[in-house]
Amino acid sequence: MATLIVLAGIAVMLTVTMLELQTSATAYIVGESHWSKAQQYASHGLHGYAASGDAQQLQLARDALRVPLGDHQARLALERDPPDLAAARQGLLLGMNAPQDVDRMIRMYRYFHNAPFFRDSVAQWQVGDAHVLELQGIADEMEAARAAGPVTPAQTQAWQRRILELDATLRPIEAAFSQSLVDGTRMLKTILTVASIVLFLAIAGLLMLILRWSLRRIHASEGMFRSAFHQAAVGMLKMKLDGRILEANEAIGEILNCPPQDLQGKLLGELLHADALARIARDEDGGIDWALCESPIEQRFLRADGEGRWLRWTASMIDSDTDGEDRVFAILEDVSESRRLGEEMRYQASHDAMTGLVNRREIDNRLQQSIDDARSFGDAHAFLFLDLDQFKLINDTCGHVAGDQLLRQIAGVLMLHMRSNDWMGRLGGDEFAIFLGRTGLDEALHIAERLRRALSASTFPWDGKRFNVTCSIGIARVSGEHVDASDVLRAADRACYQAKEDGRNCIRVYRESDQMMSRRRDDLAWVAEIREAIVEGRILLYAQRIEALHGPATLGYEVLVRLVDAQGVVYPPEQFLPAAERFGEAISIDRLVIAMALRLLEDHPAHLQALDLCHLNVSAQSIANPDFRSHVANLLDITRVPPAKLCFELTETAAIGNITRAREFIDEMRARGCRIALDDFGSGMASFAYLKTLPVDVLKIDGVFVRDLANNAVDPVLVRSMCEVARSLGKTTVAEWVEDRALIDRLRELGVDQAQGYGIHEPCALAELIAATTPHKAAGNS
Structure with missing residues (x-):
């Protein structure tokens, strides 16, 4: 008798424990709902704060972050040895968990955090906490940056991109957390079933008294679960296999704006949007395929008033307690608001806040997609670059508020005269982009003229005055022959610039001659060859010695680049670098050359010790790119090559063409100990004037002044004057060619201090030059 009572007690304790764990798991699922919503509100608030700097949005985001941070505090408190139960309880309450559930949640974590069904959820929790802390870090970073002064659009876009990426990363983590708990509940059901069968066989002869006592305890535990069912913050449904609802809790009734008793007897298909029902319907009979609902899915449900609501829900099969048929238990969470916030953030990321038009990033994306489609299907389109005439006059005369209102009016006028299948965006400032799908240049010219006339016919009233508005338009063809979106933008921009040069308020079309088309095709072939050569390791480093003309001999040289094609033919830089610079591949070449050169120097310490200066060329594209500057700085931080042995060469035209970026590059490299050379010095009309702005160390005199030095009287005078100016400013001169x-x-x-050219040294492979000038190797050969 005692054994039977013990077995019965074990059965009851096992059942009560399992039901307690189910209740605890449900409490964690509800807690995840609060966690998820708070994270979404925080992401939305931070995204808005990044754009507007509104302190109220930042505070709202921080208030929302208190929920996941509270749960984070609770988890850390429970992982201490010994656990800090008071801190854990406080953290769970901050996480908006129901007070009556806090103790059971603590017990479940303490004793079951390594259990198979809960271990995965804890792991997802830890990963999610890391991303939430990163969101908090972004909030601190933005607040600090704005406190320090104005922020740039690039900083704003970077913050918003990071927030969107974190938001997208957290969604599957939230789903995985809930799914793990659902899987755990399913596993508990299996364990309970198996244990019940075993114990039933062991206690088949239990007295009716013990059986009734056990049933009373089971019913009491079931009452606890039913209480959790009806009090849960998330929606819950109990259904038959055909989708007919047997029971609904108050939360789902509130979500669907329908009393729970009215939901009973309805089919689930009556609550689902037609598209949502089609996704989970079985092909053979149209019934619901419950296997598709075992993982969390987001679908559109219909409220009693016909309004659609997005719910994230999962379904699990459970045993019936009455007729023996399986039942379906579903947990549903309203994610309509979080989806709305996500869609709003995506809209803000791709649209201009002032005009509502697509922004520059979205213009680039759409234009690139059109080029790719044209390359695949052979379509041709047209692109209009529209620049307002005299916008600055209105903006400066009437103020920025008037300028903003004018831009909105212009956008509205243009949209009224566009075709339905075309789109329009704002490039920035007073520049607009208009895309005409499947449109030839002649038709595009006709449409552009219609837009120009519409704009000319409109006036802008402000403060009792009326301003006439005109525009200049450049048109470019969009086809698969273009490399990327920037290629089209450059062409349309040039045409627009020509329209302004021709008197404004007119239209110009960018047309390529047969010679230009041929050159473009050749350039495209070179671009493809360059990309393949970089991937396949067919970029070679050569070098040409630079000889000192005064004092002791020194070891210095300029690193040059060569390309080897698949057949082994070696091409000099003048063959492929122009195409690389026109189509944006020069940065990739510069990065590769610098990395290869540093690696070679590191591998030959004896040569490195003897080396005086290694010259490395930097293209105009690289100078203008802040990411390239950061990349080079990172290389210098990790290389064993002393910066004082490196000299970066900038062509005079490249430096002057983007003097602000050039100065930033020069300042950062010189701060690290590198030297800077100004290549082709004297080729520009204001070469000497820019020496006041660009703090370079070496002037490489353009070869046009050197090659005919012995044949005319002008070049020697010019070279001498350059040397005298350089010497007075403490700079070294190098004669090229x-x-x-x-x-x-x-x-x-x-x-002249130094000389370089074929008369001094014919370029050879850098590895050969290193081998020939390494001291110990030279001694070994003597």
Whole structure:
């Protein structure tokens, strides 16, 4: 008898424990709902704060973050040894968990955090906490940045991109957390079933008294679960296999705006949107395929008033307690608000806040997609670059508020005269982009003229005055022959610039000649060859010695680049670099060349010790790119090559063409100990004037002043004057294109410090030059 009572007690304790765990798991699912919503509100608030700097949005975001941070505090408190139960309880309450559920949630974590069904959820919790802390870090970073002064659009876009990426990363983590608990509940059901069968066979002869006592305890525990069912913050449904609802809790009734008793007897299909029902319907009979609902899915449900609501829900099969048929238990969470916030953030990321038009990033994306489609299907489109005439006059005269209102009016006028299948965006400032799908240049010219006339016919009233508005329009063809969106934008921009040069308020079309088309095709072939050569390791480093004309001999050289095609033919830079610079591949080449050169120097410490200066070329594209500057700075931080042995060469035209970026690059490299050379010095009309702005160390005199030095009287005068200016400013001079050693004495007389050219040294592979100039190897060969 005692054994039977013990077995019965074990059965009851096992059942009560399982039901307690189910109740605890439900409490965690409800807690995840609060966690998820708070995270969404925080992401939305931070996204808005990044754009507007509104302190109220930041505070709302921080208030929302208190929920997941409270749960984070509770988890850390429970993982201490010994656990800090008071801190854990406080954290769970901050996480908006029901007070009556807090103790059972603590017990479940303490004793079952390593259980198979709960371990995965804890792991997802830890990963989610890391991302929430990153959101908090972004909030602190933005607040600090705005407190320090104005922020740039690039910073704003970077913050918003990080927030969107974190939001997208957290969604599957939230779903995985809930799914793990659902799987655990399913596993508990299996364990309970197996244990019940075993114990039933062991206690088949239990007295009716013990049986009734056990049933009373089971019913009491079931009452606890039913209480949790009706009090849960998330919606719950109990259904038959055909989808007919047997029971609904108050939460789902509130979500669907229908009393729970009215939901009983309805089919689930009556509550689902037609598209949602089609996704989970079985092909053979139209019934619901419950296997598709075992993982969390988001679907559109219909409220009693016909309004659609997005719910994230999962379904689990459970045993019936009456007729023996299986039942379906569903947990549903209203995610309509979080979806709305996500869609709003995506809209803000792709649209201009002032005009409501697509922004520059979205223009680039759409234009690139059109180029890709044209390349695949052979379609041709047209792109209009529209620039307002005299916008600055209105903006400066009437103020920025008037300028903003004018831009909105312009956008409205243009949209009224566009075709339904075309789109329009704002490039920035007073520049607009208009895309005409499947439109030839002649038709595009006709449409552009219609837009120009519509704009000319409109007036802008402000403060009792009326302003006439005109525009200049550039048109470019969009086809698969273009490399990327920037290629189309450059062409349309050039045409627009020509329209302004021709008197404004007119239209110009960018048309490529047969020669230009041929060059473009050749350039495209080179671009493809360059990309393949970089991937396949067919970019080679050559070098040309630079000889000192005064004092002791030094080891210095300029690193040059060569490309080897698949057949082994070696091409000089003048063959492929122009195409690389036109189509944006110069940065990739510069990155590769610098990395390869540093690696070679690191691998030959004896040569590195003897080396005086290694010159590395930097293209105009690289100078203008802040990411390239950061990339080079990172390389310098990790390389064993002393920065003082490196000299970065910038062409004079590239430096002057983007003097602000050039100065930033020069300042950062010189701060690290590198030297800077200004290549092709003298080729620009204001070369000497820019020496006041660009703090370079070396002037490489353009070869056009050197190659004919012995044949005319002008070049020596110019070279001498350059040397005198350089010497007075403490700069070193290098004469380029020295093709004949007979010029060396003359260059010394003129005051040139160093010389470079085929007369000094014919370029060879950098590895060969290193081998020939490494001290210990030279000694071994003597």
